[in-house]
Amino acid sequence: MTKIMVIPKNRKMIDNLINKSDAFLIGIENLSVNLPAYYKLNEVEEIVTFLKNNNKQIFVSLNMNIRNENLELLESTMQKLNDMDIDGILYYDMAVLNLWKKHQFKYDLVWAQEHFATNYDTCNYYNSLGIKYGLLSTEITLDEVKDIVKNTNMLLILPVFGYLPMFTSFRHLVNNYLDYFDHQKSGNNYYMEKEGKKYPLIDDNNGTFVYSGNIINGLAETIQLKEVGLDYILLNSFLIDDQKFEKIVEMFNTLDKDNVDELDNEIFDMFGNVDKGFLYKETVYKVKKND
Amino acid sequence: MIKKRKKPELLAPAGDLVRLKWALNYGADAVYIGGSMFGLRANATNFTIEEIKEATSYAHNLGKKVYVTVNIILHNQESEQLLSYLKDLEEANVDAIIVGDPTVIDVAIKNTNLEVHLSTQQSTLNREAVAFWKNQGITRIVMARETSREDLIDIINNVDIEIETFIHGAMCASMSGRCVLSNFLTARDANRGGCSQICRWEFDLKDENNNLIESEKDFTFCTKDLVMLKHIPEMMDIGIASFKIEGRMRSIYYIATVVSTYRKVIDEYWNNPENYQYNKEYEKILSNCANRESIDQFFDTTCNKDYQYYIGREEISNQDFLGVIKEYDPKTKMATVEQRNYFKIGDEVEIFGPNIDTITTTIEEIIDENDENIEVVRHPLQIVKIKVDYEVFPDNLIRKKC
Numbered sequence: 001m002t003k004i005m006v007i008p009k010n011r012k013m014i015d016n017l018i019n020k021s022d023a024f025l026i027g028i029e030n031l032s033v034n035l036p037a038y039y040k041l042n043e044v045e046e047i048v049t050f051l052k053n054n055n056k057q058i059f060v061s062l063n064m065n066i067r068n069e070n071l072e073l074l075e076s077t078m079q080k081l082n083d084m085d086i087d088g089i090l091y092y093d094m095a096v097l098n099l100w101k102k103h104q105f106k107y108d109l110v111w112a113q114e115h116f117a118t119n120y121d122t123c124n125y126y127n128s129l130g131i132k133y134g135l136l137s138t139e140i141t142l143d144e145v146k147d148i149v150k151n152t153n154m155l156l157i158l159p160v161f162g163y164l165p166m167f168t169s170f171r172h173l174v175n176n177y178l179d180y181f182d183h184q185k186s187g188n189n190y191y192m193e194k195e196g197k198k199y200p201l202i203d204d205n206n207g208t209f210v211y212s213g214n215i216i217n218g219l220a221e222t223i224q225l226k227e228v229g230l231d232y233i234l235l236n237s238f239l240i241d242d243q244k245f246e247k248i249v250e251m252f253n254t255l256d257k258d259n260v261d262e263l264d265n266e267i268f269d270m271f272g273n274v275d276k277g278f279l280y281k282e283t284v285y286k287v288k289k290n291d
Numbered sequence: 292m293i294k295k296r297k298k299p300e301l302l303a304p305a306g307d308l309v310r311l312k313w314a315l316n317y318g319a320d321a322v323y324i325g326g327s328m329f330g331l332r333a334n335a336t337n338f339t340i341e342e343i344k345e346a347t348s349y350a351h352n353l354g355k356k357v358y359v360t361v362n363i364i365l366h367n368q369e370s371e372q373l374l375s376y377l378k379d380l381e382e383a384n385v386d387a388i389i390v391g392d393p394t395v396i397d398v399a400i401k402n403t404n405l406e407v408h409l410s411t412q413q414s415t416l417n418r419e420a421v422a423f424w425k426n427q428g429i430t431r432i433v434m435a436r437e438t439s440r441e442d443l444i445d446i447i448n449n450v451d452i453e454i455e456t457f458i459h460g461a462m463c464a465s466m467s468g469r470c471v472l473s474n475f476l477t478a479r480d481a482n483r484g485g486c487s488q489i490c491r492w493e494f495d496l497k498d499e500n501n502n503l504i505e506s507e508k509d510f511t512f513c514t515k516d517l518v519m520l521k522h523i524p525e526m527m528d529i530g531i532a533s534f535k536i537e538g539r540m541r542s543i544y545y546i547a548t549v550v551s552t553y554r555k556v557i558d559e560y561w562n563n564p565e566n567y568q569y570n571k572e573y574e575k576i577l578s579n580c581a582n583r584e585s586i587d588q589f590f591d592t593t594c595n596k597d598y599q600y601y602i603g604r605e606e607i608s609n610q611d612f613l614g615v616i617k618e619y620d621p622k623t624k625m626a627t628v629e630q631r632n633y634f635k636i637g638d639e640v641e642i643f644g645p646n647i648d649t650i651t652t653t654i655e656e657i658i659d660e661n662d663e664n665i666e667v668v669r670h671p672l673q674i675v676k677i678k679v680d681y682e683v684f685p686d687n688l689i690r691k692k693c
Binding site for chain 2: 065066067068069070071092093094095097098099101113114115116118119120121122125126139140144147148151164165166167168169170171172173174175176177178179180181183186187189190191192193194198199201208210212213278281282283284285
């Protein structure tokens with residue numbers, strides 16, 4: 001049975017969605033990126049207690065690229081999380097995996113190198129190292145997702161709703177630009193625009209991050225994904241209005257073959273800038289000269 | 292005090308056999324090349340297996356090495372051809388493969404004797420990650436471009452593995468592997484070699500209230516290139532095993548210039564560390580053949596506005612490359628030259644190559660193919676003779692005096 005995993009925007013949203021989600025994914029200050037909220041460890045502890053009291057799963061993302069100077073923080077955070085009843089940790093940097101093995105922490109790991117989980121062989125590679133879960137890339141087609149599901153024992157998570165990360169940098173690319181041309185900085189949130197398409201852009205303490213211009217909406221495809229046995233669909237509230245997002249989660253809860261078209265149209269009417277990402281679009285990599 | 296270790300390898304890019312030979316002849320200890328499959332420069336010329344065999348044979352005869360990039364992030368089914376390809380590379384005697392996707396590591400280690408280096412695509416930055424990859428059978432890590440001096444020291448002092456770092460060339464604006472702008476904006480897969488370099492594009496920048504932030508130039512991620520010339524002695528002391536030059540699609544002139552310049556710095560410091568003095572002239576030489584301004588990037592600092600490239604030239608800057616020596620007659624002291632860029636009587640030029648000290652001279656006499664004296668050489672690939680008082684050799688290069 002396919003579970004619903006949600007990335008909530010705030011603590012209140014966790015309360016509001018407690019009966020509509022099977023699992024929650026949250027971030028931690030200074031060790032997570034590309035998430036709508038980053039919590040302190042004591043806040044995580046409270047959230048874990050609340051979710052466990054409600055028989056929900058809780059995953060924590062430690063998906064930042066780690067410098068040596070952050071290893072101590074990483075290790076102590078992983079240790080403290082081990083004392084909580086969390087289900088899994090998402091990782092990008094192999095430091096997390098190495099420390100997990102070294103200390104034999106009890107929680108499971110989620111391979112979350114967001115653009116790298118594009119084939120079942122590599123899922124199986126990490127699975128053979130004891131990694132239970134994998135967060136699939138969104139740059140692959142629906143058919144590729146189905147093939148991966150069929151060919152690995154790894155439990156798979158696929159983002160099917162939300163803005164998608166496209167670019168992660170240590171550099172402060174907006175701040176540098178504003179600084180160079182003597183502009184005042186105005187918060188962390190910006191947009192970059194080309195040919196009428198706007199891309200959310202964030203420059204914060206951790207660097208610069210760019211997101212897809214459109215919200216991916218895989219609601220209709222979720223029916224097929226359930227049929228092939230995908231383990232989790234992931235719904236992300238990042239940059240989306242709270243009420244609208246909660247409505248979306250409700251829709252995924254009530255989704256069936258009879259109402260799928262109606263719900264799909266409703267989502268389009270709510271946002272406008274929704275698309276299917278790469279679910280039906282293959283990328284190329286060999287092009288003609290001057291292409 | 293950091294203990295000095297063995298002499299580092301100078302590793303150069305080679306887009307084809309011609310450039311491979313130039314790179315090795317001009318002082319590279321090893322080259323990295325792309326094969327016909329699984330490489331991240333899908334749109335470069337790349338090498339067939341037969342050419343790879345020729346490349347390894349040529350390099351090994353000089354006591355040098357050839358590494359092959361097998362560094363794409365695989366999609367389903369692509370791994371079906373992987374094993375036979377890796378077997379071919381093994382048979383071609385390549386010295387190592389450079390890998391991004393762990394599936395390739397797994398297949399290579401279980402089925403071949405190939406040495407496996409980890410690509411910078413994995414953005415490895417810390418000792419724990421390095422230790423993990425070492426345990427997976429990796430023998431060398433190509434570090435993330437964001438790695439600092441402190442990171443390198445920490446890793447080298449804590450994990451016994453070869454460390455390779457970039458010392459020269461273009462930079463990604465993002466963490467390697469964490470940019471799929473190309474996928475979204477042009478449907479070209481950045482992690483399979485199709486990167487369309489969106490980081491060089493210009494965009495309107497708007498604040499969160501959708502107000503345009505107007506400036507003299509549009510917003511771009513474009514960063515300056517990397518140059519580590521002045522840090523080479525310190526990097527040698529730190530114990531970095533391999534210094535990597537970026538640019539498999541660059542010209543022979545670029546390769547020859549960059550390789551020979553770093554070769555000199557490495558050798559000068561290695562041969563006489565106590566009396567080593569940094570030669571700023573080398574910076575000028577590199578600057579003249581660069582596409583963009585260059586800077587030392589993350590080694591020494593967090594990159595601020597001075598590391599971005601908003602205003603400046605953006606072109607293939609090989610205009611100072613004047614010609615290639617084809618032949619030299621010691622009796623007449625006339626060198627036969629194949630032209631690459633316009634030059635004329637009175638121009639001050641430098642002739643450089645792996646087998647000579649750089650010669651500075653003034654063009655005093657030019658004779659064309661009809662044995663007539665001419666003033667200017669304006670035609671691409673035109674063959675002329677020029678007077679050179681010192682002995683020069685085929686494949687020495689002529690450039691404008693810095």
